[in-house]
Amino acid sequence: MDEFSFIEAIKQPFYRNQQIIRGIGDDAAVFREPYRDVVTAVDTFVEGVHFSRKTMEPFHVGYRILAANLSDMAAMGAEPISYLVAIVVPSSWSDNELKEVYRGLATIAKKYKVDLIGGDTVIGAQFVLTVTINGAVERGKARYRHQMQANDLIFVTGTLGDSAAGLSILLDNKRTNSVETSYLINRHRMPTPRVPFAREMARLRCVALNDISDGISSEANELAQASGLTVYLDENQIPISKALAQFPIGDQQMFKLSGGEDFELLGSIAPSEWDKLKEVAQKSATQLTQIGFVKDESERNGKVFIKSDGDYYRLLEPNGYVHRS
Amino acid sequence: MDEFSFIEAIKQPFYRNQQIIRGIGDDAAVFREPYRDVVTAVDTFVEGVHFSRKTMEPFHVGYRILAANLSDMAAMGAEPISYLVAIVVPSSWSDNELKEVYRGLATIAKKYKVDLIGGDTVIGAQFVLTVTINGAVERGKARYRHQMQANDLIFVTGTLGDSAAGLSILLDNKRTNSVETSYLINRHRMPTPRVPFAREMARLRCVALNDISDGISSEANELAQASGLTVYLDENQIPISKALAQFPIGDQQMFKLSGGEDFELLGSIAPSEWDKLKEVAQKSATQLTQIGFVKDESERNGKVFIKSDGDYYRLLEPNGYVHRS
The missing domain is CATH 3.90.650.10 (PurM-like C-terminal domain)
Structure with a gap:
């Protein structure tokens, strides 16, 4: 599966948040936040460091990293909106295992109504999953x-x-x-x-x-x-x-x-x-x-x-x- | 150098953009965008795939990935504001080499007036640098x-x-x-x-x-x-x-x-x-x-x-x- 087909395969059919003007498919994603403070955080999850195949299925790898990101939004008092996924995949991982990672991401994304709006997929020696999340909070209401x-x-x-x-x-x-x-x-x-x-x-x-x-x-x-x-x-x-x-x-x-x-x-x-x-x-x-x-x-x-x-x-x-x- | 000292070492003394309310030092960063569309993109750069020590010094690795991200902002017609850095560092990389990566990032960041507002630093087998950039553009003025x-x-x-x-x-x-x-x-x-x-x-x-x-x-x-x-x-x-x-x-x-x-x-x-x-x-x-x-x-x-x-x-x-x- 080439990157283009893969992006097509993981693209959402629609976005849950009205403020998302442009998601995957251009140089960058665009979302509009008129009256709120935008909040953002990034988490990285490395095979052999943060998890192993003994403790996590590929589905859980996706689910858990986004859970951690959503938790960062909660800790700021922010409403999560959207996320970007950068993934380094070794050739030893199959297409199906990779799809399972995205199914894990999509499952918790649906639960908390956040949208996948961009990403980067590359080949490497070790599996690395990096998720950046964006959210918003009423002006001045972030919890520090x-x-x-x-x-x-x-x-x-x-x-x-x-x-x-x-x-x-x-x-x-x-x-x-x-x-x-x-x-x-x-x-x-x-x-x-x-x-x-x-x-x-x-x-x-x-x-x-x-x-x-x-x-x-x-x-x-x-x-x-x-x-x-x-x-x-x-x-x-x-x-x-x-x-x-x-x-x-x-x-x-x-x-x-x-x-x-x-x-x-x-x-x-x-x-x-x-x-x-x-x-x-x-x-x-x-x-x-x-x-x-x-x-x-x-x-x-x-x-x-x-x-x-x-x-x-x-x-x-x-x-x-x-x-x- | 532990992660805490490292974060202290790379923290900026001040932020260049007034809309940055909170940068590194909390669960997430906060920035305020009242009248513009927020634009975001992520890029990943893997040693042995996107660059080698033969073609890049650690300084260039940092400089170049942020150049690529800034270019994504330019391609959307957006003004870049801030970025987050997730980095996977093998134990074979020295603290000084890692600092050089951040010096490369900071050098181009200064040139284009963007702020480092968050990140994640972890140990791994292969060097991976992932940068998420955020910018803004006047409502409806993104270039698609x-x-x-x-x-x-x-x-x-x-x-x-x-x-x-x-x-x-x-x-x-x-x-x-x-x-x-x-x-x-x-x-x-x-x-x-x-x-x-x-x-x-x-x-x-x-x-x-x-x-x-x-x-x-x-x-x-x-x-x-x-x-x-x-x-x-x-x-x-x-x-x-x-x-x-x-x-x-x-x-x-x-x-x-x-x-x-x-x-x-x-x-x-x-x-x-x-x-x-x-x-x-x-x-x-x-x-x-x-x-x-x-x-x-x-x-x-x-x-x-x-x-x-x-x-x-x-x-x-x-x-x-x-x-x-």
Whole structure:
């Protein structure tokens, strides 16, 4: 299949977003954004580094990278609109496997109503998938890390550690029962970006957000550093799934604190806005849990502390290591 | 150097475009485009496929890919604004070589006033550089291939075949004299995107444009197919540089018709607008040459014919092959 036929094969018959004026088929794509801020991010996924054939089918490779990109949009409070795909394909990959990657991309794209508007397909020695996503948010309503404020509550969506547990099952053949196994594997291969939650959040005022791609330890540190404030977390409040609760306690702790790739949202909000955030969670059918709070304590600012065994310890990124000295 | 230090090292101290609200340092970048159409494109450059260490230094790798992206913006009539860089780096590349790639990117970025607003840096087996560019154009003023009209004049900027000649020098050690050699090598490694020409063109009405990345044969066929019209070219009118004119006539012909990667613009414009286009070329110090015209001839529409040895022959893509039957 030559590149032209391939582009014809993956072209969408129509675009879901009216603002897309021109998609695939010209030197560049065009979309119109009159009253909103455009938001964009790029993610790269390399075979042998970010995934292997043991842990992902080609379908999941496409699905998961776009999930990660959509999660970036959610973390900015932005509505995703469109994406571009640059792909390096080794000759060992068949046309069918390549189509499966695009089927994975198209499946989650349809779910979250985003359009494929451009790309580049080239031959290479190692499979590399790079997705650039574009979205928009009402002017001034993007959610930045530095917007965290003293006395804010810290919250998280969904449950943490599932993706890391799913990966450990795939890599080490760890198993509990079959239902839980497939749940955790799916959470790793086909994570759920919190787009509806971010959309419902539009009416709220100041919210700081991060998506959890690198583990909550790392993400909480980013919030603390960007805002110059101190974050306190309670380890026992960090929500985990029933499936993860079947694992040994040490695994649970490791997966939920440093697993990452759950693509849940970690954020902070003023206590006075908490009830509104609960409504947002309800409307978007999203699990919401308060797991900590924010303080302005000059000597501790920029750092994260976690309550474990009744005391607060410094939580060090990126591995969730608790520093007890 | 870890990723965090690296991002700190490549961060710009300030952004050149006021509409950039947030660049590197959050989950995504944000830019504001109130009254214009946003335009975006992605290009991927793979070591061993698109370049080798024999033909490019790391500096040129960065410079050239962004030149290609800027050329995509020019081909849409758009003003480039910002770019994102996803890079896969093998462990065999040193930190200094990687910095050189970014110095190449930053050098041309400064020249054309575009900002680096995000990216992803990962380790892999093969060097891959993917650049996504964003730009904007006044509403409805993007230049599409299908906008070519019957009786339009066909024009090209600059000279053709230089990049292919430069590459042949690098690969086969072909040489003329040293001044011409370095001119042609530079045209290959550091092509000039026609951004100022595209900018000056904003006041013109309907213009169809393509940038010449794949050779004029292929690009002219794209214009003919997108518009459903017939393109006639005159081989003797296709401008070449003095440096290319030193090559044997067969090489000249091959390089100018099918060489590609000159990143010049090929377009069509109504004869009544020709004088205005000449002013645009003058204001932007760009060489402009009429090389053909457009007809609506039902049986020949979608095809390109070229005058060679006094007669018109069908010009077949992608290799510039002239079909005389």
